[in-house]
Amino acid sequence: MKSVSEAIQNRRSIRQYVQEPIPQADLEEILRLTSLAPSAWNVQPWRFIVVTHPDKKLELQAAANNQKQVGNAPAVIVVVSDMEDVLANPREFAHPEMSEEEKDRLVGTIQNTFGSQSVEQRGQWAVAQTYISLGFLLLAAQEKGYDTSAMLGFDAGKVKALFQLPDHVRIAALVALGKGTEPGRPHHRHSLDRIATFV
Numbered sequence: 448m449k450s451v452s453e454a455i456q457n458r459r460s461i462r463q464y465v466q467e468p469i470p471q472a473d474l475e476e477i478l479r480l481t482s483l484a485p486s487a488w489n490v491q492p493w494r495f496i497v498v499t500h501p502d503k504k505l506e507l508q509a510a511a512n513n514q515k516q517v518g519n520a521p522a523v524i525v526v527v528s529d530m531e532d533v534l535a536n537p538r539e540f541a542h543p544e545m546s547e548e549e550k551d552r553l554v555g556t557i558q559n560t561f562g563s564q565s566v567e568q569r570g571q572w573a574v575a576q577t578y579i580s581l582g583f584l585l586l587a588a589q590e591k592g593y594d595t596s597a598m599l600g601f602d603a604g605k606v607k608a609l610f611q612l613p614d615h616v617r618i619a620a621l622v623a624l625g626k627g628t629e630p631g632r633p634h635h636r637h638s639l640d641r642i643a644t645f646v
């Protein structure tokens with residue numbers, strides 16, 4: 448078992464994979480860990496489509512600027528953000544330890560906050576939450592011995608059409624997943640001086 452630090456240090460984008468299926472139990476465990484990501488009000492707008500069928504992967508590759516890692520990876524996870532699904536089920540994410548009164552207050556706050564926003568605005572808010580789950584997904588996969596490559600290079604309209612997703616959902620990312628056959632590039636990152644201020 449890797450520590451979180453090891454998973455962070457070892458993760459890099461990998462675009463070439465061993466051609467062997469990923470056990471369903473591993474896929475489910477990676478997504479279970481991913482689902483533990485935090486989000487504002489615990490809304491959890493993330494949804495995941497796990498694509499393993501070879502034909503579907505090739506169709507997805509065509510919708511993803513023909514990026515080879517899509518067809519090459521044994522699994523590709525489409526990370527979807529669906530704020531309208533969240534709003535249609537507002538009591539679902541209220542913590543079971545909350546009283547009924549607290550739950551009512553939470554639902555009221557959610558309805559007040561998002562009811563006045565356009566589908567576009569609240570969709571944009573939700574996708575920021577969904578990216579938290581993307582970070583968890585990349586690290587959970589790494590810890591379980593899998594490599595990944597996150598992708599934003601795709602045509603969202605084509606991806607939605609492929610999986611018959613409604614127009615309002617956002618595709619946050621595609622994630623190729625498998626055991627890598629290449630080392631990937633060493634990390635190249637800003638120094639702390641460049642990105643952090645201590646006051």
Ligand SMILES: Cc1cc2nc3c(=O)[nH]c(=O)nc-3n(C[C@H](O)[C@H](O)[C@H](O)COP(=O)(O)O)c2cc1C
Pocket residue numbers: 458459460461514596597598599600601620631632634635
């Ligand atoms: C949200 C996101 C989208 C990305 N989109 C692509 C992509 O479409 N194609 C690609 O080859 N790499 C993509 N990358 C990989 C980045 O280029 C890569 O993470 C970055 O250069 C740092 O390298 P590393 O992941 O190996 O540390 C993406 C990464 C992230 C996090």
